[in-house]
Amino acid sequence: MRAIRIHAFGGPEQLRYEEVPDPEPGPGQVRIAVRAAGVHLLDTALQRGAADELPFALPDLPLTPGREVAGVVERLGPGVDDEWLGRRVVAHLGLINAGYAELAVREAEALFALPDSLSYEAAIAMVGTGRMALGVLDVAAPAPDDVVLVTAAAGGIGTLLVQAAKNLGATVVAAAGGPDKVERSRALGADVAVDYDRPHWADEVRAALDGREVNVAFDSVGGTAGRAALELLSHGGQFVVYGWSSGTPTEFTSKDLHEKVLSLTHALGPRIVRLPGGLRALQERALAEAASGTLVPAVTAFPLRDAAAAHEALVTRGTVGKVVLINAEVAS
Numbered sequence: 001m002r003a004i005r006i007h008a009f010g011g012p013e014q015l016r017y018e019e020v021p022d023p024e025p026g027p028g029q030v031r032i033a034v035r036a037a038g039v040h041l042l043d044t045a046l047q048r049g050a051a052d053e054l055p056f057a058l059p060d061l062p063l064t065p066g067r068e069v070a071g072v073v074e075r076l077g078p079g080v081d082d083e084w085l086g087r088r089v090v091a092h093l094g095l096i097n098a099g100y101a102e103l104a105v106r107e108a109e110a111l112f113a114l115p116d117s118l119s120y121e122a123a124i125a126m127v128g129t130g131r132m133a134l135g136v137l138d139v140a141a142p143a144p145d146d147v148v149l150v151t152a153a154a155g156g157i158g159t160l161l162v163q164a165a166k167n168l169g170a171t172v173v174a175a176a177g178g179p180d181k182v183e184r185s186r187a188l189g190a191d192v193a194v195d196y197d198r199p200h201w202a203d204e205v206r207a208a209l210d211g212r213e214v215n216v217a218f219d220s221v222g223g224t225a226g227r228a229a230l231e232l233l234s235h236g237g238q239f240v241v242y243g244w245s246s247g248t249p250t251e252f253t254s255k256d257l258h259e260k261v262l263s264l265t266h267a268l269g270p271r272i273v274r275l276p277g278g279l280r281a282l283q284e285r286a287l288a289e290a291a292s293g294t295l296v297p298a299v300t301a302f303p304l305r306d307a308a309a310a311h312e313a314l315v316t317r318g319t320v321g322k323v324v325l326i327n328a329e330v331a332s
Contacts, residue, residue, distance in 0.1 A: 003101035004307045004325075007062045009049025012308035015100075020064070023098070023105045025077030030084055030108050032091070036120040037099040037304065038068035038128055039323035041245065044311045056095055066099020068092050068128045069106075070120035071327075080108045088114040090123035092131075092283065100307055102327055112283060118291045125156060125297035125322035130286030131279060132242070133160035133295075135272035136218065138282075139265055140240045144169030146215040149205070151196060151229055152245060153188075154181035156322040159298040161218050162188045167294065173205055173214060175225065177317055184298070184320055196221070202228040216240065219250060226250030235260050242267045297321060303328045 003020045025031045043065045045053035070090040076082070091106040093099050114123050136157065142148050148165040152158040153174035165172045166189040174185035175196040186193040192208040194201045205214070213234030219226045222244025230239050230250055239262060241250065257264060265271070273279060289295040298321025302310040306325075313319050 001102040002304070003064045003098070004066075004304065005062050005064055006047060009047065009058075009061075012047065012311040014047060015308040015311060017305040017307070020101070022103055023101075025075055025080075025105050027078045028080060028107050028109070029077040029105050030073045030080055030089075030111065031075035031077075032069055032071045032089060032104045032106065033074045034069045034099070034102055034104050034327050035071040036069070036124045036301075036327070037066050037101070037104075037325045038124045039302075039307070039310050039314060039325060040067050040128070041243075041314065042095070043067070044315050047311055064098040064100055066093065066097065066101065066104075067095065068124050069099045069104045070114070070123045070127075071104075073111075074103075076108075084108055084111065088116070088120075090114055090120070090127045090287070092127050092279075100304065100325060102304070112287055114287075115291050118287065121299045121301060121322075121324045121326070122290050122297050123287060124324050125299055126286040126290045126295075127283050129156040129322050130160060130290065130295065130297060131282035132272070133157045133164065134282050134286050134289075135275060135279075136240060136242050136267040137161065137164050138275055139267040139271050140216055140218065140238060142168060142170055142216045142238075147171045147173065147209065147212050149173040149175065149214045149217040149229055149232060150190075151175045151217075151219045151221045151225055152177075153185040153190065153193070154298070154320050155220065155245075156297070157220060157242065158218075159185075159188055159321050160295055162190050163295050166190075170216075171209075171212070173209070175201060175205075175229070181320060196225045196228070202232055205232060213237070218242065220245055222246045222250045223248045227252075230256065230262075233260065233262055236262070238263045238265060240265045240267050299324050301326050 174190035223246030
């Protein structure tokens with residue numbers, strides 16, 4: 001099979017599209033003919049060998065990155081029910097488990113069967129990014145009468161948070177980077193959409209809200225944008241952190257929290273895992289909401305062989321929604 005391999009840490013050019021041995025499913029496992037694979041910011045940190053940005057130790061090389069795959073089950077390992085053979089499925093593979101490939105192996109118990117109405121690309125977006133969006137939303141628990149601010153509103157999680165908050169009945173303020181992404185956020189249903197690359201975007205939000213204030217701020221950008229979002233919060237507001245793509249977490253002090261009676265929630269890791277039903281329940285919900293059309297994930301797709309271009313576009317903010325690699329060599 002063909003796969004993306006990393007032989008040395010460095011720039012995107014280290015992602016090589018090459019021939020490797022086919023993986024074989026072991027007991028309880030299946031082999032999936034991959035139609036689509038997910039790309040994550042952690043994959044770009046792994047490619048660079050940025051140990052300080054990873055939640056795990058740098059692995060030995062060479063390796064094939066990739067956390068999520070969707071495709072068709074084409075081989076069964078010992079002990080797997082025959083009903084899985086030929087089924088359309090999606091699976092989260094874990095932190096590093098060779099998803100950038102034409103074939104992938106996963107335990108049958110980790111699979112989700114896909115309805116024909118749900119595309120492989122949408123399934124990829126929901127099994128990882130979608131579960132995170134719903135988890136972040138559950139941790140924060142915004143109310144229908146809240147004013148909700150979402151930074152990176154055109155990102156994979158941001159696009160889903162905008163839709164989910166609107167579905168709750170909340171007033172949604174979307175902050176995105178650049179005019180095109182602002183328009184995309186507005187098209188998703190945001191009541192207010194602003195460009196956080198502009199120096200006075202927070203003043204634009206205040207003017208647009210006309211006396212109302214932000215009650216809940218979801219932030220994955222950090223840095224100056226995250227700080228501006230924090231300062232937009234009303235007394236008693238909630239600041240929800242689920243990342244810092246700027247490279248710098250939002251700075252705050254206990255005085256900031258005390259003066260405006262703010263609460264700060266770090267909606268990552270244990271907070272989400274401890275939700276009722278854990279990650280599996282979040283994945284099931286996310287896939288069901290996409291299948292029903294309640295949530296529509298945004299996707300930017302690249303051919304598998306162009307994984308380097310996908311990484312470059314992701315880190316330079318040239319993508320919208322979830323980045324997905326498509327295996328164009330295999331018919332759908």
